[in-house]
Amino acid sequence: MDQPYLEEGEQQQEMSFVDHLEELRWHLIRSLGSILVFAIAAFLAKEFVFHDIILAPSRPDFFSYQFMCEVGQKMGSDVLCITELGFTIQSRQMSGQFAMHIMVSLVLGLACAFPYAFWEIWRFVKPGLYPQEQKNSQGAVFWVSILFMMGLLFGYYVVSPISINFLAGYQVDPSIVNEFDLSSYISTLTTLCLACAIMFELPVIVYFFTKAGLLSPEIMKLYRRHSVVVILVVAAIITPPDVISQLLIALPLIILYEVSIRVSGSIIKRDLKKLNENNS
Structure with missing residues (x-):
């Protein structure tokens, strides 16, 4: 089965199914290669990665804790200042630290190479779109990347430290000491950061669904309450069992949902305007 494949700046040409698979294979190889390069760099920079990035939210001198303390002091209170986090991190398995070293390197490789x-995957998908669809999707790589990084930073600097601080200070009885396993700490941190990064892509998803005729501002407004419930449920699933962490993820998502309604509305208005201009 043949289908058109349009390279940038070239004439439309026919490519066989096997040619498409070969083209996809090389795009995937380059994508995975970029992830591997950043993963190797992160693996070699072990001290910086773990001390200054991964374990930073577990120390009171972390930027977010210092910022909250400064805000509290300007308000005339030290209640937001964190002098110590009541937990220690241990590795209880023989290969625990090595396994976490590899996992963290791969996660950072994915985040940095995203x-x-x-872009590589988009280069394969884009030629299969109609010219109008290609025009409508201009800037897709930029906005997807920006929103991904914004979500990642939001998860790292806002959601993660507050969640870690809450869980570190939570005790059902004073006699119980919080000694977290390294794998538990890292999995919590990476889950929160990657979940925020993925969920910040909501406006882009709404944009393409609106272009495809699957969404409209009216539909999103009609199901606004249902969406808020879904957001709260998702936030409860991916965050630790505390209300603060859930709200910290849910509130930005609710705001992004409202922004997405505006995005969908602007797309509908723009398309109607173009349709009226073409008919006149």
Whole structure:
């Protein structure tokens, strides 16, 4: 089965199914290669990665804790200042630290290489679109990458430290000491950050669904309450069992949902305007 494949700046040409698979294979190889390069760099920079990035939210001198303390002091109170976090991190398995070293390196490799990896995949998908669809999707790589990084930073600097601080200070009895396993700490941190990064893509998803005729501002407004419930449920699933963390993820998502309604509305208005201009 043949289908058109349009390279940038070239004439439309026919490519066989096997040719498409070969083209996809090389795009995937380059994408995975970029992830591997960043993962190797993160693996070699072990001290910086773990001390200054991964374990930073577990120390009172972390930027977010210092910022909250400064805000509290300007308000005339030290209640937001964190002098110590009541937990220690241990590795209880023989291969625990090595396994976490590899996992963290791969996660950082994915996060750092995401813009390029997505660009590679987009290069394969884009020629299969109609010219109008290609025009409508201009800037897709930029906005997807920006929103991904914004979500990642929001998860790292806002959601993660507050969640870690809450869980570190939570005790059912004073006699119980919080000694967290390294794998538990890292999985919590990476889950929160990656979940925020993915969920910040909501406006882009709404944009393409609106272009495809699957969404409209009216539909999103009609199901606004249902969406809020779904957002709260998702936030409860991906966050630790505390209300603060759930709200910290749910509130930005609700705001993004409202922004997405505006995005969908602007797309509908723009398309109607173009349709009226073409008919006149």
